[in-house]
Amino acid sequence: MTEPLQPGATIGILGGGQLGRMLSVAASRLGFRTCIFEPGGDCPASHVAQSHVRAPYEDEEALRRFAASVDVVTYEFENVPTSALDLIESLVPIRPNRKALAVSQDRLTEKAFLSGLGLAVAPYAAVDDEVDLVEAIDEIGTPAILKTRRFGYDGKGQARIAAPQEAQAALADMAGASAILEGFVDFSHEVSVIAARGLGGDVACFDPGENVHKSGILHKTTVPARLTPAQRTDAVLLAAKILNALDYVGVMGVELFVTTTGLVVNEIAPRVHNSGHWTQNGCVIDQFEQHVRAVAGWPLGDGKRHSNVEMLNLIGEDVARIPDFSRDGSVAIHLYGKAEAKPGRKMGHVNRLLGPAA
Amino acid sequence: MTEPLQPGATIGILGGGQLGRMLSVAASRLGFRTCIFEPGGDCPASHVAQSHVRAPYEDEEALRRFAASVDVVTYEFENVPTSALDLIESLVPIRPNRKALAVSQDRLTEKAFLSGLGLAVAPYAAVDDEVDLVEAIDEIGTPAILKTRRFGYDGKGQARIAAPQEAQAALADMAGASAILEGFVDFSHEVSVIAARGLGGDVACFDPGENVHKSGILHKTTVPARLTPAQRTDAVLLAAKILNALDYVGVMGVELFVTTTGLVVNEIAPRVHNSGHWTQNGCVIDQFEQHVRAVAGWPLGDGKRHSNVEMLNLIGEDVARIPDFSRDGSVAIHLYGKAEAKPGRKMGHVNRLLGPAA
Numbered sequence: 001m002t003e004p005l006q007p008g009a010t011i012g013i014l015g016g017g018q019l020g021r022m023l024s025v026a027a028s029r030l031g032f033r034t035c036i037f038e039p040g041g042d043c044p045a046s047h048v049a050q051s052h053v054r055a056p057y058e059d060e061e062a063l064r065r066f067a068a069s070v071d072v073v074t075y076e077f078e079n080v081p082t083s084a085l086d087l088i089e090s091l092v093p094i095r096p097n098r099k100a101l102a103v104s105q106d107r108l109t110e111k112a113f114l115s116g117l118g119l120a121v122a123p124y125a126a127v128d129d130e131v132d133l134v135e136a137i138d139e140i141g142t143p144a145i146l147k148t149r150r151f152g153y154d155g156k157g158q159a160r161i162a163a164p165q166e167a168q169a170a171l172a173d174m175a176g177a178s179a180i181l182e183g184f185v186d187f188s189h190e191v192s193v194i195a196a197r198g199l200g201g202d203v204a205c206f207d208p209g210e211n212v213h214k215s216g217i218l219h220k221t222t223v224p225a226r227l228t229p230a231q232r233t234d235a236v237l238l239a240a241k242i243l244n245a246l247d248y249v250g251v252m253g254v255e256l257f258v259t260t261t262g263l264v265v266n267e268i269a270p271r272v273h274n275s276g277h278w279t280q281n282g283c284v285i286d287q288f289e290q291h292v293r294a295v296a297g298w299p300l301g302d303g304k305r306h307s308n309v310e311m312l313n314l315i316g317e318d319v320a321r322i323p324d325f326s327r328d329g330s331v332a333i334h335l336y337g338k339a340e341a342k343p344g345r346k347m348g349h350v351n352r353l354l355g356p357a358a
Numbered sequence: 359m360t361e362p363l364q365p366g367a368t369i370g371i372l373g374g375g376q377l378g379r380m381l382s383v384a385a386s387r388l389g390f391r392t393c394i395f396e397p398g399g400d401c402p403a404s405h406v407a408q409s410h411v412r413a414p415y416e417d418e419e420a421l422r423r424f425a426a427s428v429d430v431v432t433y434e435f436e437n438v439p440t441s442a443l444d445l446i447e448s449l450v451p452i453r454p455n456r457k458a459l460a461v462s463q464d465r466l467t468e469k470a471f472l473s474g475l476g477l478a479v480a481p482y483a484a485v486d487d488e489v490d491l492v493e494a495i496d497e498i499g500t501p502a503i504l505k506t507r508r509f510g511y512d513g514k515g516q517a518r519i520a521a522p523q524e525a526q527a528a529l530a531d532m533a534g535a536s537a538i539l540e541g542f543v544d545f546s547h548e549v550s551v552i553a554a555r556g557l558g559g560d561v562a563c564f565d566p567g568e569n570v571h572k573s574g575i576l577h578k579t580t581v582p583a584r585l586t587p588a589q590r591t592d593a594v595l596l597a598a599k600i601l602n603a604l605d606y607v608g609v610m611g612v613e614l615f616v617t618t619t620g621l622v623v624n625e626i627a628p629r630v631h632n633s634g635h636w637t638q639n640g641c642v643i644d645q646f647e648q649h650v651r652a653v654a655g656w657p658l659g660d661g662k663r664h665s666n667v668e669m670l671n672l673i674g675e676d677v678a679r680i681p682d683f684s685r686d687g688s689v690a691i692h693l694y695g696k697a698e699a700k701p702g703r704k705m706g707h708v709n710r711l712l713g714p715a716a
Binding site for chain 2: 004031046299331336356
């Protein structure tokens with residue numbers, strides 16, 4: 001157990017996107033400074049961070065400089081190159097730990113880990129070649145989804161297989177990468193738990209939000225989600241089980257399918273999560289501050305909310321709706337400082353307050 | 359009437375203290391960048407701003423560089439040197455306007471302006487020398503307070519006169535500066551209205567907060583304040599009158615004494631105000647974002663709050679209470695990133711949620 005970080009300390013963040021931006025702002029509220037490591041220039045996080053080391057993840061000298069200037073390191077995305085993490089870890093603590101990253105970087109490892117905990121997951125099988133794929137389809141059936149094991153996000157690196165004859169085309173989409181075939185889960189809706197675990201092992205969860213996706217990208221999260229009291233309890237308990245098993249420190253997003261036979265874990269993300277953005281306007285301590293608190297060894301917030309909230313992502317040209325949103329006093333706007341509104345690009349989000357939490 | 363600033367634009371802020379820091383964070387939420395002009399290094403605002411021009415207010419080249427890099431200029435304190443404002447104003451709009459600054463930079467001008475609007479203020483008289491002071495005490499009586507006309511804040515540049523024989527000592531405290539004698543107002547408590555006026559002339563006020571001071575520095579603000587419905591309406595109407603008279607754009611803090619015969623204006627501050635910090639955790643759109651919206655020509659938030667709040671300032675060694683506050687889930691911590699906890703120094707504040715607003 002380490003001492004809590006004192007205000008004035010610096011938190012290093014790997015990745016300079018919108019999650020790093022909102023982590024930086026939350027850190028500033030607790031008196032921390034932030035240093036962003038990000039190869040790209042003019043990145044969203046750099047606008048609000050104390051400093052920005054702009055270098056590729058292969059630049060050992062820059063990584064050393066970064067590590068020397070910070071007191072702890074965290075990350076805003078799960079695909080940080082292993083070699084960079086090896087070097088940083090030899091110099092300064094990384095939170096959440098490497099185990100969480102290793103598990104979530106590989107869909108196959110993740111599924112095996114979750115199954116090993118006794119949690120329900122979609123039927124799955126490893127697919128390295130055509131023979132594997134035929135066997136997997138035999139076992140799991142169609143429709144199913146073929147996904148690359150690594151580096152997938154927002155629906156990228158995925159191919160739907162509606163019938164066995166589509167197998168070859170789907171495999172070609174993987175471009176030779178190791179893949180996993182996942183069977184479909186018959187679910188009514190998706191929810192996610194934003195769970196946090198502190199340095200002392202304490203766990204606190206925000207109430208689950210209900211997610212709606214469009215074209216593979218999160219579109220809307222509403223809190224509270226449609227869940228029975230028993231499902232709500234299950235959701236929180238299974239999230240805690242995952243965090244404890246990984247000796248996790250920080251915030252994790254746990255996506256769950258709601259089915260007639262119970263909750264099925266879709267995936268986990270070892271970081272603050274898009275479906276937790278509602279907490280910025282629904283809670284005293286939001287997911288970003290919760291993550292900073294965990295990583296800094298501070299007590300966690302209790303996850304309570306004062307208001308019900310609907311979070312709406314602004315993807316690409318959705319950002320043109322800002323003038324309308326700005327006229328609505330119940331809507332909080334959160335823009336990421338990205339210059340160009342490309343299709344599929346997350347430009348910002350809005351949180352609409354729905355009234356006091358019951 | 360100018361077009362609203364587009365996300366991506368840069369807002370220049372004169373002054374790099376905690377108000378500039380929280381304005382920067384609010385601006386980032388709307389996708390704006392900020393550039394801080396501040397002579398001091400490592401200032402609170404620079405930790406979260408895109409850029410920092412570090413130069414004295416007399417450095418014309420630096421002022422020009424600053425003005426050229428921003429789309430609009432605002433300020434976090436009212437004592438910006440006139441020569442700097444003259445130069446900046448020739449290059450880029452300053453909001454709120456110069457009139458508001460001129461009025462609030464001089465206690466005598468301010469009192470005359472407020473009286474001219476028909477608003478009640480404390481009895482006052484200008485004091486340039488001993489003869490003036492004797493006359494003023496004759497007219498106003500004792501106890502009274504002698505204050506420098508300019509550059510006073512947080513109780514500095516003030517001397518209490520309990521009886522006429524203390525006049526000379528009080529005048530010596532002014533060190534030759536022009537002063538104003540103010541009579542005491544018999545008030546039950548102090549409240550403040552955080553009022554905003556947009557570029558189109560629309561006005562929105564947050565519900566008044568009730569202030570408690572300690573040693574001349576704000577200690578606590580509680581919302582809602584103890585006010586009758588009629589007083590609440592009066593408070594908002596008189597604030598709007600002040601803003602309209604100044605053709606004001608931005609947030610203003612209006613401090614009011616509550617007396618048996620009505621509200622008496624204590625002072626006005628042409629900027630975001632310490633007694634409005636509660637809005638960060640009580641409202642969807644807080645005073646900092648409200649100010650940014652006004653300055654950027656955006657629609658204002660409606661000033662509604664979702665929760666009642668108690669704001670507590672952390673002065674000097676109060677910051678040692680942070681570990682305790684961090685264990686309370688109903689408390690939001692806001693630290694300013696100042697290294698040293700000197701006596702009387704504002705280190706941060708906390709907002710405690712008191713429950714849903716009625």
